[in-house]
Amino acid sequence: MIQAFPSQRRTILLIVSAVVLLVYSLAFEASAESTAIVLHCGSLIDTLNGSMLGPTTVVVQNDRIKELVPGTELRPGAAVIELTQQTCMPGLSDMHVHLSGEADFQNSFHEEMTFNIADWVVRSTVYARRTLMSGFTTVRDVGDHNYEVVALRDQIDAGWVPGPRIFACGPAIGSTGGHTDETDGLRMELQGDPGTAQSIINGSDEARKAVRLHYKHNVDCIKIVASGGVQDESKSVGNPQLTEDEIKTLVDTAHDYGYTVATHAHGADAMRRAVIGGVDSIEHGTFMTEQVMELMKQHGTFYVPTMYTATFVTQKAKIPGAYSPAITRKALTVGPQIMKTVAAAYSHGVTFAYGTDEGVFPHGENWKDFPLLLQAGVPPMYTIQMATINAARLLNQDADLGSITPGKFADIIAVPGNPLTNIQLMGKVTFVMRSGVVCKQDGKEILRDSAPQ
Secondary structure: OOOOOHHHHHHHHHHHHHHHHHHHHHHHHHHHHHOOEEEEEEEEEEOOOOEEEOOEEEEEEOOEEEEEEEOOOOOOOOEEEEEEEEEEEEOEEEEEEOOOOOOOOOOHHHHHHHOOHHHHHHHHHHHHHHHHHOOEEEEEEOOOOOOHHHHHHHHHHOOOOOOOEEEEOOOOEEEOOOOOOOOOOOOHHHHOOOOHHHOEEOOHHHHHHHHHHHHHOOOOOEEEEOEOOOOOOOOOOOOEOOOHHHHHHHHHHHHHOOOOEEEEEOOHHHHHHHHHOOOOEEEEOOOOOHHHHHHHHHHOOEEEOOHHHHHHHHHHHOOOOOOOHHHHHHHHHHHHHHHHHHHHHHHHOOOEOOOOOEOOOOOOOHHHHHHHHHHOOOOHHHHHHHHHHHHHHHOOOOOOOOOOOOOOEOOEEEEOOOOOOOHHHHHOOOEEEEOOEEEEEOOEEOOOOOOOO
16 A cells, blocks of 8 residues: 555545535536526616616626627526516615605694504615615615614615615705704794704714714614705705704714715705705705805706605695694695705706605605606706716716616616606516516515525
8 A cells, every 4th residue: 555645635635625625616616606596677767877788788797787788699597587568677775865754734733642663674675675676676765763673774775675775865954943842833842952862963073973873773764954945844945954054064974974975955044054065965955046056066966856755745634634834834835836946956057966855755656756857947867867867977877877788787677568668667667687686576575585594
């Protein structure tokens, strides 16, 4: 018998180990390849170039897009999904949602007074599913009650709950008596004095602390409230409610932590302060002036118009008793203005991202801003870019989201026809894939128990 010396045994072991690793690697690659999904799209919207492609094969590997091939191509071992009569596009993104609430005009006041955070969390799981099934695979939640959407985000990511990819801002940060002060309108002995723990700030030191508390609670972005709003009991919809110093401190601190900052603002001076202060997006922007538009272009500030909400609250305000007198008066001033503002801002060259204020109106109806944008003169292709690549750029996520491009997340939806000639098709999403997982096919939900075992 020939005996191997220790050095030879080590060499033999290394060779055997390498062979075993190679075999396992090849087996893993073969297994991974077998999970590939091939989509045969009748047409495909290229959001990067703003063009409509003809028949296209999209190859999805695990949670990413692997390849795009013109025409119809088969891949051995891959699952094939036929969408040859449909238009494929990237999963849509809504940059202004409130997933843990929904305005119920008969019961809202009662719910505000009686619901615990647990009630809102349970409701949010239903709202998240509706949002996903409507084709919105990514959302930015710009204001919850007590960080409950942060928890919703984590449970969706962990597979316990179906829903879109969430970028959560936590509670919006505002000032005493401002739009986000939930004690507005209460009798004096119930008001108290909300502070930074409730995201209410006065002065730069409290502004800095509020952002740091949000960081402590693991948010993804920051929402501040620079002006009055519609749905609160204060007098003004547009008055400035944060000073320039407060805004600059909020934004600088947020940017230190890598956060983007969204700013609720209806009034022009509040917008001017916010843009100069360095915010990343203006939300609503109802009474925007040309001066503000020019500043936004200079600073690269996005505009998120939330058109359907303005129309929705105006219609509701005309129903006797739907809102309180204060809210009714403010709602009737916002709706008629928003169409003019959006038309002017688009003509002026302001960069738009899609956002709806979902939660003010029923969840799952996020698509309803599309036809209103067209009415304001925004081209159909640009509206889809607003909800895809522009939204991804606003989030600083365009390396992973916003287009059907190899290497990006496999977030893909389809509609039955050409939405560029019939924008109403954006409300008829028949296919939804999020991170390579089919959630809706042939118009039917596909719900899987993907929770950890």
